[in-house]
Amino acid sequence: MDLAGQLTSYLYQYFDNATFLILAALGLILIYGMMGVINMAHGELMMIGAYVATYSYHAGLPIPLAVLCAGIAAGLAGIVMELLIVRHFYNQLLSSLVVTWGLSLVLSQGALLILGPSTLNMPTPLGSFSVGGFSFGVYRMAMTVVAVLLMAGIWILLRWTRFGNQAQATIENPRMAAALGIDTRWIYTTTFAIGAALGGVAGGMLAMTTAVSPFFGQGYTAVAFITVVLGGGANALVGLAVAAGYLSGVQTLLSVMVNQYLGYVSLFAAAFVALLVMPSGISDFLERRRSRKVQR
Amino acid sequence: MEPPQSRIIAALNGPQTLGNSAFFWIFAILVLIVAIFFPFYASRFQVITASNLAISSLLALSLCLIWGYCGILSLGQASFYCVGGYAFGVVGINLIESAGNTNLALIAGIVAPVLLAAVLGWLMFYRRLKGVYVAILMLIVSLLLGLFMRQTADPSYAIGKAALGGMNGLRPESAGDPGIPNITLGFGEAVAVFDGRSAGFYWLVLAILVLVFLGLRWLVNSTYGYILIACREDSERTETFGYDIRLVQLSVFCLSAAIAGLAGTLYTAWGTYIHPDGFSVAPNILVVIWVAVGGRKDLASVIVSTVALGWLSLELSRYGEVSLLVLGLILIFAMMVARDGIVSALGEQIGRLVAARGSRREIVACFKGGRR
Numbered sequence A: 001m002d003l004a005g006q007l008t009s010y011l012y013q014y015f016d017n018a019t020f021l022i023l024a025a026l027g028l029i030l031i032y033g034m035m036g037v038i039n040m041a042h043g044e045l046m047m048i049g050a051y052v053a054t055y056s057y058h059a060g061l062p063i064p065l066a067v068l069c070a071g072i073a074a075g076l077a078g079i080v081m082e083l084l085i086v087r088h089f090y091n092q093l094l095s096s097l098v099v100t101w102g103l104s105l106v107l108s109q110g111a112l113l114i115l116g117p118s119t120l121n122m123p124t125p126l127g128s129f130s131v132g133g134f135s136f137g138v139y140r141m142a143m144t145v146v147a148v149l150l151m152a153g154i155w156i157l158l159r160w161t162r163f164g165n166q167a168q169a170t171i172e173n174p175r176m177a178a179a180l181g182i183d184t185r186w187i188y189t190t191t192f193a194i195g196a197a198l199g200g201v202a203g204g205m206l207a208m209t210t211a212v213s214p215f216f217g218q219g220y221t222a223v224a225f226i227t228v229v230l231g232g233g234a235n236a237l238v239g240l241a242v243a244a245g246y247l248s249g250v251q252t253l254l255s256v257m258v259n260q261y262l263g264y265v266s267l268f269a270a271a272f273v274a275l276l277v278m279p280s281g282i283s284d285f286l287e288r289r290r291s292r293k294v295q296r
Numbered sequence B: 001m002e003p004p005q006s007r008i009i010a011a012l013n014g015p016q017t018l019g020n021s022a023f024f025w026i027f028a029i030l031v032l033i034v035a036i037f038f039p040f041y042a043s044r045f046q047v048i049t050a051s052n053l054a055i056s057s058l059l060a061l062s063l064c065l066i067w068g069y070c071g072i073l074s075l076g077q078a079s080f081y082c083v084g085g086y087a088f089g090v091v092g093i094n095l096i097e098s099a100g101n102t103n104l105a106l107i108a109g110i111v112a113p114v115l116l117a118a119v120l121g122w123l124m125f126y127r128r129l130k131g132v133y134v135a136i137l138m139l140i141v142s143l144l145l146g147l148f149m150r151q152t153a154d155p156s157y158a159i160g161k162a163a164l165g166g167m168n169g170l171r172p173e174s175a176g177d178p179g180i181p182n183i184t185l186g187f188g189e190a191v192a193v194f195d196g197r198s199a200g201f202y203w204l205v206l207a208i209l210v211l212v213f214l215g216l217r218w219l220v221n222s223t224y225g226y227i228l229i230a231c232r233e234d235s236e237r238t239e240t241f242g243y244d245i246r247l248v249q250l251s252v253f254c255l256s257a258a259i260a261g262l263a264g265t266l267y268t269a270w271g272t273y274i275h276p277d278g279f280s281v282a283p284n285i286l287v288v289i290w291v292a293v294g295g296r297k298d299l300a301s302v303i304v305s306t307v308a309l310g311w312l313s314l315e316l317s318r319y320g321e322v323s324l325l326v327l328g329l330i331l332i333f334a335m336m337v338a339r340d341g342i343v344s345a346l347g348e349q350i351g352r353l354v355a356a357r358g359s360r361r362e363i364v365a366c367f368k369g370g371r372r
Helices: A003-034 A042-058 A063-084 A093-115 A138-160 A162-172 A174-179 A184-206 A218-231 A236-257 A260-277 A282-295 B004-012 B022-036 B044-070 B077-099 B103-126 B131-150 B199-220 B223-233 B235-240 B245-271 B281-294 B299-319 B323-337 B342-356 B364-368
Strands: A128-131 A134-137 B183-187 B190-194
Touching: A003 A042, A003 A134, A003 A138, A003 A162, A003 A184, A003 A218, A003 A236, A042 A063, A042 A093, A042 A184, A042 A218, A063 A184, A093 A218, A093 B131, A093 B281, A093 B323, A134 A138, A138 A162, A138 A184, A138 A236, A162 A174, A162 A184, A174 A184, A218 A236, A218 A260, A218 A282, A218 B131, A236 A260, A236 A282, A260 B131, B004 B199, B022 B199, B044 B077, B044 B199, B044 B223, B044 B245, B044 B281, B044 B299, B077 B103, B077 B131, B077 B245, B077 B281, B103 B131, B103 B183, B103 B245, B131 B281, B190 B199, B199 B223, B199 B245, B199 B299, B223 B235, B223 B245, B235 B245, B281 B299, B281 B323, B281 B342, B299 B323, B299 B342
Parallel strands: none
Antiparallel strands: A128 A134, B183 B190
């Protein structure tokens, strides 16, 4: 065994797992972290993205365009969902949870009826490189880069654009925002649509690493949700990065040491333990510690 | 001095449940009589199906208790159901030959999910985890248990004579060992065997359902029930009044797990079969659909909707895999038009009609009106 290859392999797995968590959770950050709506159908939006990406790729579109199509399609689906259903459930956490869960059932079962149970595949692009007898796909590293870029994009969107300011004002105090002339309904719809589109992009990208089926999304919602919840709301993006880093660390360690199943279980166990210590999430916890230090 | 029967009825009535009028109770007794005589005019298949629907109603009641009355939504209620089922199966397979009955297995089927609920509830409620997190964590627990059970096909995953069996479902370890037993009550030679396919089993399940229903009606209309409602409506204020809401939540969570475990036990005995798929998303969401569509804040509504939707699923299964899709649409529709459940809303309407027609009896149903 060659040490450099082994270490690279661990590091590679670590970033792979973290990227997976970040991609799955990105859209939810906007929808849950900002709007307080729990979208249990997020995984199904990813499923829509995955199907659109796969079909448009097989129809001859280049991969970046196919992923873009996935984002647009999921975004449109998100707009429809928001206008028809989610709109009526703001500020009702449990009801929104139940109704979007119903929606996820309808979407996955609908996909099963229309598209059939067989799985689709998309080749993994970009080839591979090798370190000391271990071979690594370049695409997964590209995914990490894209995940970081998307996070930066959200940060810029919220921090530096007119839309971001209006969205933050709306979330902070909807009535005041409306009184200042911000169309809060439009802000909600748009934020939801962007969150959905991010889910679609994530689905499109993940479609190149795994088989696409109607139940593609089922596994992602819980994982994405736990990452967002653990991240907390005070500084959602930093929280997400820390949460993903922590969870994938535990998961990688356990799956390398024992097996994949225990790695997966340990992810949830780690999240559970962390939530027990920090019930309102990592970023709130960090924020509070910082403010305590400032006070001293 | 009131006659004793009216005191019993009074203990079962209250603002926490719909249907407190004489009209309701007479109607309920008529339905019960029809249900009791069901095996005499229905086919064997229909009786078997009816047993299953009654078991599902028990499971739905267990979620109704914590979600509707205490505000604890669990998206993983099926996990208690299946843990109960597996516990019954494992203990039953091991003891049926030596003991000749399933008394201990039945108890195990109730105690195992209660232990699970006690540990999880202690962790969650005593750390004051938000309701939403509790809901999702329960789903995750269920999915993880399912994942674990799926990979137990290896013969090393055996408890005594029972092999967990992975995707084949629970089964005896070797061909000579007994399978999952029927419900066998009694001691020594004097045992009553309830074959899951028989009318006797149907009556047993029906009796349990009626007892659990009446017991829960008594419970939610008692002082404890008022505390449950208080926790649901405003936990901080309840705490200010000196109630330990963590203990209330934990206790009702365990009670709910016991009922769900009992349902799972009966289900396992009904089909002499238990499978890891019971932990997956579909069974968990089904329970939520039954309760949400019926009306989470009323016990009787939940039973009505469970039976109706269960029957609908069976009818729809003739047309291929559409039943989950249709049930999902029904759930969304119900959440849009009647947030507190369709059957409950209908029940309140009927209550008003009966009241308007001059019945002098108090219709407390209207008391509950007003959407939150």
